[in-house]
Amino acid sequence: MVDYKMFELGDFVLQCGKTLRDAKLAYKTYGTLNDAKDNVIVYPTWYSGQHYENEWLIGEGKALDPAKYFIIIPNMFGNGLSTSPSNTPAPWNGPRFPNVTAYDNVKAQHKLVTELFGIETIKLVTGWSMGGLQTYHWGAMYPDMVKRILPFQGSAKCSRHNYVFLEGAKAALQADAAYDYGWYKEPPTRGLRAFGRVYAGWGLSQTFYRVEGDIKHMGYASLEDFLVGFWEGLFYTRDANNLLCMLWTWQNGDISNNEMYGGDLPKALGAIKAKAILMPASTDLYFPPEDNEIEAGHMPNAELRVIDTYWGHFAGGPGTSPDDIEVLDAALKELLAS
Amino acid sequence: MVDYKMFELGDFVLQCGKTLRDAKLAYKTYGTLNDAKDNVIVYPTWYSGQHYENEWLIGEGKALDPAKYFIIIPNMFGNGLSTSPSNTPAPWNGPRFPNVTAYDNVKAQHKLVTELFGIETIKLVTGWSMGGLQTYHWGAMYPDMVKRILPFQGSAKCSRHNYVFLEGAKAALQADAAYDYGWYKEPPTRGLRAFGRVYAGWGLSQTFYRVEGDIKHMGYASLEDFLVGFWEGLFYTRDANNLLCMLWTWQNGDISNNEMYGGDLPKALGAIKAKAILMPASTDLYFPPEDNEIEAGHMPNAELRVIDTYWGHFAGGPGTSPDDIEVLDAALKELLAS
Numbered sequence: 132m133v134d135y136k137m138f139e140l141g142d143f144v145l146q147c148g149k150t151l152r153d154a155k156l157a158y159k160t161y162g163t164l165n166d167a168k169d170n171v172i173v174y175p176t177w178y179s180g181q182h183y184e185n186e187w188l189i190g191e192g193k194a195l196d197p198a199k200y201f202i203i204i205p206n207m208f209g210n211g212l213s214t215s216p217s218n219t220p221a222p223w224n225g226p227r228f229p230n231v232t233a234y235d236n237v238k239a240q241h242k243l244v245t246e247l248f249g250i251e252t253i254k255l256v257t258g259w260s261m262g263g264l265q266t267y268h269w270g271a272m273y274p275d276m277v278k279r280i281l282p283f284q285g286s287a288k289c290s291r292h293n294y295v296f297l298e299g300a301k302a303a304l305q306a307d308a309a310y311d312y313g314w315y316k317e318p319p320t321r322g323l324r325a326f327g328r329v330y331a332g333w334g335l336s337q338t339f340y341r342v343e344g345d346i347k348h349m350g351y352a353s354l355e356d357f358l359v360g361f362w363e364g365l366f367y368t369r370d371a372n373n374l375l376c377m378l379w380t381w382q383n384g385d386i387s388n389n390e391m392y393g394g395d396l397p398k399a400l401g402a403i404k405a406k407a408i409l410m411p412a413s414t415d416l417y418f419p420p421e422d423n424e425i426e427a428g429h430m431p432n433a434e435l436r437v438i439d440t441y442w443g444h445f446a447g448g449p450g451t452s453p454d455d456i457e458v459l460d461a462a463l464k465e466l467l468a469s
Numbered sequence: 470m471v472d473y474k475m476f477e478l479g480d481f482v483l484q485c486g487k488t489l490r491d492a493k494l495a496y497k498t499y500g501t502l503n504d505a506k507d508n509v510i511v512y513p514t515w516y517s518g519q520h521y522e523n524e525w526l527i528g529e530g531k532a533l534d535p536a537k538y539f540i541i542i543p544n545m546f547g548n549g550l551s552t553s554p555s556n557t558p559a560p561w562n563g564p565r566f567p568n569v570t571a572y573d574n575v576k577a578q579h580k581l582v583t584e585l586f587g588i589e590t591i592k593l594v595t596g597w598s599m600g601g602l603q604t605y606h607w608g609a610m611y612p613d614m615v616k617r618i619l620p621f622q623g624s625a626k627c628s629r630h631n632y633v634f635l636e637g638a639k640a641a642l643q644a645d646a647a648y649d650y651g652w653y654k655e656p657p658t659r660g661l662r663a664f665g666r667v668y669a670g671w672g673l674s675q676t677f678y679r680v681e682g683d684i685k686h687m688g689y690a691s692l693e694d695f696l697v698g699f700w701e702g703l704f705y706t707r708d709a710n711n712l713l714c715m716l717w718t719w720q721n722g723d724i725s726n727n728e729m730y731g732g733d734l735p736k737a738l739g740a741i742k743a744k745a746i747l748m749p750a751s752t753d754l755y756f757p758p759e760d761n762e763i764e765a766g767h768m769p770n771a772e773l774r775v776i777d778t779y780w781g782h783f784a785g786g787p788g789t790s791p792d793d794i795e796v797l798d799a800a801l802k803e804l805l806a807s
Contacts (some may be wrong), residue, residue: 291692292670292678298696299667303641306663325644329637329667332630337757340630354629358636416754419675 135159135182135212138243143214146389149229151219156239157212158182158205161189162197168250172202173240175258175265178377179369180449182206185262187450194463200254205240207261209376216313216372225372226313233261233384237268255467256405257281259447260418261377264289264384270403271386279466280403283410283438283447283459286422288385288396293417297382300329304371313372320367326374327362334362336414336443344441349451400429406469407433408462412446412455436462473497473520473550476581481552484727487567489557494577495550496520496543499527500535506588510540511578513596513603516715517707518787520544523600525788532801538592543578545599547714554651554710563710564651571599571722575606593805594743595619597785598756599715602627602722605764608741609724617804618741621748621776621785621797624760626723626734631755635720638667642709651710658705664712665700672700674752674781682779687789738767744807745771746800750784750793774800 135157143154159182176185182204189195195202206213208231216228244250256269256277263285270280307322309315345357387399409427411420420437427435438458440446446455473495481492497520512523520542527533533540544551546569554566582588594607594615601623608618645660647653683695725737747765749758758775765773776796778784784793
């Protein structure tokens with residue numbers, strides 16, 4: 132029961148100078164492309180997530196309404212559906228899979244949007260977390276094509292602290308000798324579970340845990356029930372090399388790290404013509420509002436709008452926090468109507 | 470060149486119902502006990518730290534001046550000097566070492582202070598982080614004896630979020646099969662280094678990393694230089710079972726979890742007669758100011774005084790942040806003079 136399609140990219144040369152042979156982009160669309168081809172929303176995936184894990188924001192009466200818009204969810208390279216360490220044949224399989232940047236991802240997505248659908252203008256790009264990173268890339272790489280962006284709990288460049296958090300999670304995974312430098316025959320489950328437990332402290336805020344959101348909002352019976360059921364559960368079934376591939380993409384995310392901007396981040400931010408609402412969460416531990424505030428200062432057409440919440444990074448998470456989703460959905464509607 | 474002494478506790482029964490046989494408390498004193506025995510400061514150690522790693526706050530002209538005060542630093546159980554998994558003979562060695570609470574630690578310290586030195590009144594108890602946890606315990610367990618407390622970047626009870634952060638670090642260590650459930654013959658260095666890398670994101674704030682405090686203030690050449698040199702360096706030489714012993718102590722820290730208070734935290738906080746200044750750091754990621762603010766609301770004689778800093782938990786760390794130490798030292802002087 133495959134609910135997505137594959138776009139053939141052919142041999143796709145990456146920023147790192149290696150080639151993804153027979154590269155494929157898995158994608159799903161919602162709604163109908165109108166004749167003017169001007170009702171397009173692109174909605175990239177988050178770290179480790181697949182398209183169906185983005186669907187909570189789409190629906191009748193919501194901002195992302197398939198009755199009005201043609202919504203495209205492209206799966207990120209490395210997420211197990213698009214070309215990934217886990218589905219690439221030797222010699223480029225597993226730990227030999229090349230480093231892929233967010234720039235590479237968005238370049239591939241642009242080919243999908245333009246070559247397959249003949250789309251020339253995009254009404255909105257939006258996404259959560261690493262989906263937000265890709266959203267900024269869309270704005271900076273295709274400033275004339277992208278009219279609006281709303282990255283939520285994401286950033287244009289991975290901050291040094293965010294990088295360090297990810298190093299911790301990575302080290303936990305790789306501490307498991309079963310990982311075997313990526314040559315595992317069986318999943319390194321101890322390391323994957325440790326990865327999830329490290330993530331647990333970062334994904335939600337101090338206040339979330341203090342008020343027992345895990346029990347009161349998310350339906351777990353105890354803290355340990357939550358740590359195993361939610362956090363170990365989120366990662367232990369994912370492929371370790373895939374996780375590390377996307378982690379590299381995240382750590383090296385930077386809209387200016389390309390020939391267009393030559394590492395000049397203010398220049399890249401300044402080139403984004405799209406009308407933008409940047410929506411960090413007040414208590415996000417790895418995308419703190421300050422990072423977006425600094426970005427907004429360099430963007431000609433951006434508004435910083437902080438979501439006041441104790442859900443931390445998961446304010447815009449996959450359907451977990453109804454109050455925050457309401458705020459997000461209203462902002463998306465406002466931006467789309469403007 | 471041993472610079473500390475050992476206090477013999479004999480057979481010391483713990484809260485968990487097990488006995489530390491021939492238990493020993495390693496301690497060091499600074500200055501001279503006066504005839505009235507009323508110039509005493511107790512200054513417990515932090516997580517994994519040993520007495521000499523507390524000394525940065527002691528010195529001529531500082532609040533903790535050995536010319537005026539008799540300062541006692543008791544080493545925490547499990548820190549490798551006092552009775553610990555690493556120095557206890559079988560059958561209670563390594564992973565069989567019993568669970569020790571902060572209550573147990575402070576009870577043992579109280580024996581040292583009263584039985585060895587005949588001290589009946591304590592002018593001040595102060596400590597950083599887990600030293601702060603022990604400080605609160607002193608105030609709640611011996612309310613008539615302790616006149617002043619100044620816990621910095623600590624709390625009276627381990628918060629649920631703090632517990633989760635520690636679970637992540639623990640899982641990283643234990644993901645290393647070389648740990649072998651505590652029966653390692655060689656140190657599980659991969660796990661210990663992962664432990665340090667997980668810690669790296671927590672110990673300092675997002676802003677600290679954004680402004681490159683690792684390079685500008687701490688003298689490292691790059692982020693990776695800091696991650697290996699400082700964070701892996703901080704933990705890879707420590708004994709894994711010792712680290713896990715103290716981690717349990719931390720996670721289960723709670724001044725009310727004893728017969729005196731029966732789990733009633735507001736009651737235990739309310740029983741602290743000492744004049745108190747609670748000094749969290751504004752950007753501490755695992756002891757956020759809110760936790761101390763809630764505590765202060767239950768304490769009859771406490772002032773909340775937040776240190777405004779981007780050093781996070783390391784605001785009061787072992788000598789790393791001169792500006793914050795100045796603020797801390799001034800508060801200690803003020804409290805001692807009151």
